[in-house]
Amino acid sequence: MIISSWNIRGLNDPIKQMEVRSYLSKNKVEVLGLLETRVKSNNFAAISRTFRLYSIMNNYFHHYNGRIWVFWDHRKFTVLSSQIHDQLIHLELLHHISQAKIYVTFIYANNDASQRERLWDELRGIAGSVTQWIILGDFNIVREMGERIGPNPPSVSEILAFNKCLLDCTLADLNSFGYSPCWDIGSLTHIG
Template sequence: MNFVVWNVRGINKAPHQKELHNFISVNKLNFMGLLETKVKSFNALIISKKIRKDWKWCFNYDHHYNGRVWVGWNPSVWDVSIHSLSSQVITCTATFLEKNLSFLVSFVYAHNDAPDRVPLWNYCMNLSTTSLAWCLLGDFNCVTSLGEISGGREHWTPDMQVFKDFLAHCGLGSVRTVGDREASPINKRLDRMVSDGAWFNLFTKGNAFIKPRGLMDHNAIIF
């Protein structure tokens, strides 16, 4: 069982669509969250079908004109029902059919500005009482400490503490990560996967694998 989240920074161009299609095939993926597609709503169905025509897709255009979050899945492998969605997150109840294994997963693309992220933290705190195992993965556009920044002007900001407090309040911890993010002049750990205690109990050997960027600006994360 595996699934992925990837901030693709735009998939309107044919080479990016091809790379994404091949990435899914090579890694044998059947469930995916895509962030920052930069695809307009009238093109969403056309482009999503170019990526995987046999999948079902959910978009958040009703909450943001740019469709910041897409979720796609192969219905022969996964049963996915949309729990809720907003401009920054799509949350699904997902069942891996082969094992009849169900959990809650939130694909996150947080806003750039700290005040705009507050509704996301509040939304997730309401979800934290779920009885299902729960994970969140994606681009949180924030770090918890200066240790998650290398290069550039490093300085502490209040939103780091807000993010750290949010994770603690919800009982969320980082999933064990395998692989390295590719070096660049300025690195921030914006993309991550966090989970609650029930998730760690369910997937005692689960890993979040960091994959090469390819044509994209961010690394994909495969659980």
């Protein structure tokens, strides 16, 4: 099972759409969260049609810019339930072959720390009802001060709030691979 996320930083360009299709095909990705699509809702249908083999969900109803799109191979997965918010899309998926249920949450956290507090509360709410949970995305915060690259370091209280959320949800970092110009992108998995 290959599940991935990509902070695409804009999907309006047909060349970028071709890159995503190539990435899906080349890597045999079965579930993909695209973050920061920058596609206006009136362009969603035209662009999403170019991804014919995938079912697609978005969060336009909760954020005017549809910051998160989730693709899944409908030949391999059925979505049993979903929660959609402005900073996350959470799915309960049934894998057709293994009949395993997995929970996947794609995050594109707000840059504003007070808005991220709502996200941490939403994750705590999900944590109590899931097993086999993976979270991928851009949290817009780091776990340690040394992970941040750039001139604007986060406050210690923001880092502590993020780490407390991870602890409360019994989440642990997973290794990730691929190009990552921002160190605040990661994946987490539920332990327990």
